Amino acid sequence: MCGIVGILGASEVAPRLVDALKRLEYRGYDSAGVAVLVDGTLERRREEGKLRNLDAALGKNPLAGTSGIGHTRWATHGGPSTRNAHPHMAGRVAVVHNGIIENYLELRAEIEGFGSVLESDTDTEMVAHLVNRELDNGSTPKDAVAAVLPRLHGAFALAFLFAGEDNIMIGARKGSPLAIGHGEGEMFFGSDAIALSPFTDRITYLEEGDWAVLTRTSVEVFDAQNAPVSRGESKSSVTSALIDKGNFRHFMAKEIHEQPEVIGHTLSRYIDFGTRKASVPGIETAGFDKISRVIISACGTAYYAGLVAKYWFEKYARLPVEIDVASEFRYRETPVSEDEFALFISQSGETADTLASLRYCKQNGARIGAVVNVAESTIARESDVVFQTIAGPEIGVASTKAFTCQLAVLAALAVQAGRIRGVLSEEQESELVGALAEIPGYAVQALKREVEIERLSQSLSKAPNALYLGRGTNFPLALEGALKLKELSYIHAEGYAAGELKHGPIALIDENMPVFVIAPYDGIYSKTVSNMQEVAARGGRIVLLTDARGAAESGNAADDVVIMPDVPEIAAPIVYALPVQLISYHTAVFMGTDVDQPRNLAKSVTVE
Known part of the structure; x- marks a missing residue:
């Protein structure tokens, strides 16, 4: 994940920027850079690779100035290179950016139409040009940024520095985190508290849609409608900065x-946002053009990610998929051959049953792949190819961002497998990859339903049992929803394929049984509505998660409807995972349980 630091300081900032960026190395990056105001002029140093390269460059060519911005980049638009490294500059503007500008092609065409020459392959450079054009038209830095922000679609955190303006720095966030640090005669921006910990423990966390104007002695914060707002200041412990909850009540909420941010960063490793092609590193090792079958094994939430992937591989790549929970797979002596690809999914990369299953397949000659969040884990080390998720540290025991990042990797993998096998045309690949590229923006929209979900969860917290229903890729999501509710609130819940309702679960339906129906409007929506009507006829309370068309087509069967954005089919399991998580989270909060550390559970199960 990209890291951002900004300093309006009382001493030279270049060494301090590098020090702060070193504290963001855990997020992952492939290049780094700083921009500093030197006698009113913007100057920068950028280097591909690790921070030591940037440090060395600054040693040879120092930058003397007290105002600056710095960045560690994880490549999205444009490969890792010095020319694509941040900060990006245009005229009087320098900017650093974390996230993805989804409409950058449209903005690029506009900027090139002005006659501007672009120096990089990034989406970020568009932001610098747009703000600089506003300055050229007579706007102040504050007005220029205010004019440009509404034009940017996607998820982003931004920090701006302006030539000739030594006492102003502007930052903004939408879907990606950004914090303000308060010093004595100094002010700071940072992606998180750990970046700012060498300078201050006084932190203000910007909320979704906020943007802020800093001077060395003042802060102005505005919301997405440009209305002035007040955001509280909190104390951050330096020793616990790495696992700081920020302004959230629980790690899970954070x-x-x-x-939106981590899904975008994960996707950036596996798809090309510019060409709309899947581009999975190491995919040749999987041998998708030659294998006869994919074997998937995992535990818990990771297993449900694998279940979704089964649908994707079979639909988009026409590849048969065998999937089982690792604790069963490792003992049932399933036939495995050399013309098969075995894929193991684990957040920690240390799950004991999953590791044992991997070793069984390896002994039997299968190619081995791993989807893990920890690149140096045992499962990663013992695999032939690793598809890493870029979720960052996940502290909450109940998996949230690790799950959606796993899905992001698996979706890209299935699409490229389909292209390799000749199942998908170039046009179909472009359409699917385009849908994946829009997921961070859809996720931002999904999170806007939180207030109504919180209100809904208060009454649901009184239920002794719950049922989750879904069809297609929404069936694994129903299983995941039931698991989350059990884990966090200790309410008994079950997930079922909606078509199985009449084969047993319908006996449980009564007025005390909430039934969650996960049903975006798609080719099988009408079938799910029929099942929903069966629940309604028996007095069950229905909570429907669907889009606007699905809500309109549902009649009056549902007691409550959470209306989601209209998303492409391949994106739905990832986007709909967010309200499913929020339902479980807020229900647990009302129940008063330990949300981050539910009883009897551990983050990583490293023993059988």
Whole structure:
């Protein structure tokens, strides 16, 4: 994940920027850079690779100035290179950016139409040009940024520095985190508290849609409608900065809200946002053009990610998929051959049953792949190819952002497998990859339903049992929803394929049984509505998660409807995971349970 630091300081900032960026290395990056105001002029140093390269460059060519911005970049638009490294500059503007500008092609065409020459392959450079054009038209820095922000679609955190303006720095956030640090005669921006911990423990966390104007002695914060707002200041412990909850009540809440950012960063490794092609590193090792079958094994939430992937691989790549929970797979001596690809999914990369299953397949000659969040884990080390998720540290025991990042990887993998096998045309690949590229923006929209979900969860917290229903890729999501509710609130819940309702679960339906129906409007929506009508006829309370068309087509069967954005089919399991998580989270909060550390559960199960 990209890291952002900004300093309006009382001493030279270049060494301090590098020090702060070192504290963001855990987020992952492939290049780094700083921009500093030197006698009113913007100057920068950028280097591909690790921060030591940037440090060395500054040693040879120092930058003397007290105002600056810095960045560690995880490549999205444009590969890792010095020319694509941040900060990006245009005229009097320098900017650093974390996230993805989804409409950058449209903005690029506009900027090139002005006659501007672009120096990089990034979406970020568009932001610098747009703001600089506003300055050229007579706007102040504050007005220029205010004019440009509404034009940017996607998820982003931004920090701006302006030539000739030594006492102003502007930052903004939408879907990606950004914090303000308060010093004595100094002010700071940072992606999180750990970046600012060498300078201050006084932190203000910007909320979704906020943007802020800093001077060395003042802060002005505005919301998405440009109305002035007040955001509280909190104390951050330096020793616990790495696992700081920020302005969230629980780690789980923070990690739910980090998903637009981390999904975007994970996708950036596996798809090309510019060409709309899947581009999975190491995919040749999987041998998708030659294998006869994919074997998937995992535990818990990771297993449900694998279940969704089964639908994707079979639909988009026409590849048969065998999937089982690792604790069963490792013992049932399933036939495995050399012409098969075995894929193991684990957040920690240390799950004991999953590791044992991996070793069984390896002994039997299968190619081995791993979807993990920890690149140096045992499962990663013992695999032939690793498809890493870029979720960052996940502190909450109940998996949230790790799950959606796993889905992001698996979706890209299935699409490229389909292209390799000749199942998908170039046009179909472009359409699917385009849908994946829009997921961070859809996730931001999904999180806007939180207030109504919180209100809904208060009454649901009184239920002794719950049922989750879904069809297609929404069936694994129903299983995941039931698991989350059990884990967090200790309410008994079950997930079922909606078509199985009449084969047993319908006996449980009464007025005390909430039934969650996950049903975006798609080719099988009408079938799910029929099942929903069966629940309604028996007095069950229905909570429907659907889009606007699905809501209109549902009649009056549902007691409550959470209306989601209209998303492409391949994106639905990832986007709909967010309200499912929020339902469980807020229900647990009302129940008074330990949300981050539910009883009897551990983050990583490293013993059988």
